[in-house]
Amino acid sequence: MESRCENCIVRQFNSLRAMSKEELKKVSDSKTTKTIKKGEPLFEEGDKLNGVYCVRNGVSKLSKLSANGKDQIVKLASKGEVLGQRSVISQESTNLSAIAVDDMEVCFIPKESINNTLQKNPNFTLEVLRHMAHDLKEADDVIVNISQKTVKQRMAEAFLYLKNNFGEDDDGFLALTLSREDISNVVGTATESAIRIISEFKKKGLIHTSGKKIGIKDERKLLELVEGF
Amino acid sequence: MESRCENCIVRQFNSLRAMSKEELKKVSDSKTTKTIKKGEPLFEEGDKLNGVYCVRNGVSKLSKLSANGKDQIVKLASKGEVLGQRSVISQESTNLSAIAVDDMEVCFIPKESINNTLQKNPNFTLEVLRHMAHDLKEADDVIVNISQKTVKQRMAEAFLYLKNNFGEDDDGFLALTLSREDISNVVGTATESAIRIISEFKKKGLIHTSGKKIGIKDERKLLELVEGF
DNA sequence: ACAATTTACTGATAATTATCATATTTTTAA
DNA sequence: TTAAAAATATGATAATTATCAGTAAATTGT
Numbered sequence: 001m002e003s004r005c006e007n008c009i010v011r012q013f014n015s016l017r018a019m020s021k022e023e024l025k026k027v028s029d030s031k032t033t034k035t036i037k038k039g040e041p042l043f044e045e046g047d048k049l050n051g052v053y054c055v056r057n058g059v060s061k062l063s064k065l066s067a068n069g070k071d072q073i074v075k076l077a078s079k080g081e082v083l084g085q086r087s088v089i090s091q092e093s094t095n096l097s098a099i100a101v102d103d104m105e106v107c108f109i110p111k112e113s114i115n116n117t118l119q120k121n122p123n124f125t126l127e128v129l130r131h132m133a134h135d136l137k138e139a140d141d142v143i144v145n146i147s148q149k150t151v152k153q154r155m156a157e158a159f160l161y162l163k164n165n166f167g168e169d170d171d172g173f174l175a176l177t178l179s180r181e182d183i184s185n186v187v188g189t190a191t192e193s194a195i196r197i198i199s200e201f202k203k204k205g206l207i208h209t210s211g212k213k214i215g216i217k218d219e220r221k222l223l224e225l226v227e228g229f
Numbered sequence: 230m231e232s233r234c235e236n237c238i239v240r241q242f243n244s245l246r247a248m249s250k251e252e253l254k255k256v257s258d259s260k261t262t263k264t265i266k267k268g269e270p271l272f273e274e275g276d277k278l279n280g281v282y283c284v285r286n287g288v289s290k291l292s293k294l295s296a297n298g299k300d301q302i303v304k305l306a307s308k309g310e311v312l313g314q315r316s317v318i319s320q321e322s323t324n325l326s327a328i329a330v331d332d333m334e335v336c337f338i339p340k341e342s343i344n345n346t347l348q349k350n351p352n353f354t355l356e357v358l359r360h361m362a363h364d365l366k367e368a369d370d371v372i373v374n375i376s377q378k379t380v381k382q383r384m385a386e387a388f389l390y391l392k393n394n395f396g397e398d399d400d401g402f403l404a405l406t407l408s409r410e411d412i413s414n415v416v417g418t419a420t421e422s423a424i425r426i427i428s429e430f431k432k433k434g435l436i437h438t439s440g441k442k443i444g445i446k447d448e449r450k451l452l453e454l455v456e457g458f
Numbered sequence: 459a460c461a462a463t464t465t466a467c468t469g470a471t472a473a474t475t476a477t478c479a480t481a482t483t484t485t486t487a488a
Numbered sequence: 489t490t491a492a493a494a495a496t497a498t499g500a501t502a503a504t505t506a507t508c509a510g511t512a513a514a515t516t517g518t
Contacts (some may be wrong), residue, residue, distance in 0.1 A: 011405050049268065063369075064369060064372075064373045066373050066374075066377035066378070068377060068457060068458060070377055072372060072373045072376050072377060073370050073371055074373070079344075081364075085362075086362045086365055086366060089358055089359060089362045090359055090362045090363060090366070092366075095366050095369055096369065097372070105256075111363070117249070117349070118355055118356065119351055121351070122347070122348055122349065122350070122351045122354055125351055125355055125358060126318075126347055126348070126354055127352040128358060129318055129347075129354060129357060129358045129361065130318060130319055132358065132361045132362060132365060133314075133315045133319045133361060134319060135365055136315060136361060136364055136365050136368060137315060137319070137321075137324050139326055139365060139368035139369065139372065140325065140368065141293075142372050143293075143301060143368065143371050143372055143375060143417075144293045144295050144301045144303070145295075146372060146375050146376050146416030146417075147295075147301050147375050147418075148295035148296070148297060148299055148301060148417070149295070149296075154314050180318045188372075188377070189377030190374075192311055194262060227296060228296050228297060
């Protein structure tokens, strides 16, 4: 894949597209590319970040550990997403851990490049702001979903979300394969409950599985379930 | 209270402090002051906002209606907070309703003043960005709390939150009095469940009540409860 | 290839929480 | 002030969800 930010297609999806040619050049010169293996962390809750991570390939889960030892996955980030922005902007340690769900390829961009551009290029700042506004809106939706919907509804929603955001493979399975535990951490339930609901959905013909892979069989019914029928 | 933004103390608490003298002057000339009575909306979910609201007095609940007809309160905003920013920035209709919990006094600032400054004053944009980063972090915490803590723990947390953010009156009651229904909508539970837990906390000497007013009696025990003892 | 470890699954049961019914108190408005 | 309406409160019960215990299957490392 192209190693100069100026030519990187990934950039199209995130706020880096609002950078000028010169700014991008600087970023490109200061960035380093990293490979993160499945299960390894990009960073962990409490870390002070010296830069942001731009995802070129693979998927990362952003999660927060609760007092009872369970992780809640707040977001799944894939190609084009920039991680660690919030921490760099507010100059605080991160409140989330980022762990690779897949093997990942990411670019690390030192915070200096970012902060510099934030102060000089209002367009870039505005673009970052728009992204953050969007994230915040999504977070509000998640809050309402978790508090108002049943686990079953949230499970159905999670499968639809996975299909819409990560697509399906050639055999009709969700392209992003998560462990049952990760699924339960996205949904915010006990692993056993998640597994039970998967079995139930399978029996009812809403989904089909093969090993840990899950495929959507009856999207309409899943949607109806989410809406509460 | 002072009616020129330049001299308004409220400004100190929000991103407007990053505006220049001239920008503030323009804002002040274009703003209008509104009084909102308890229970009335500043704006409602789905509205397209033509500006932002700067809270001078009173408290507003920001909530979202779910399919089953229940409101989830996502945030309580008081003096100094700016509402509707997100909608103005992303030029989308709001995803939240803002309803007065108290009688309120707010300044309406047309979006033109905001957008103009956003494009011209990187400091202001950065300041807004920082605020939004903070809100996003808080939203993440809410997600984790709701999904990982029991209703009882969240109730305890809500009381502590109310004390820390809105203080107590002379008689030791929480300064912000919410209806039981509002409390249940903050916590994300059924109203009856909230009431039951209030009774239980009262019996255990954690809180005391008088009418709808609630006072914290044993902060340490409430904290222990939140932490899971 | 195989033992070891992890992950997935199922059943039984307990704990939590919601819902429905109904009584009481408080607030509102004529 | 007083009837009506709304909010608060409590009990009984049902539904949902978590937890514990244990088995089966899959994955990993050697």
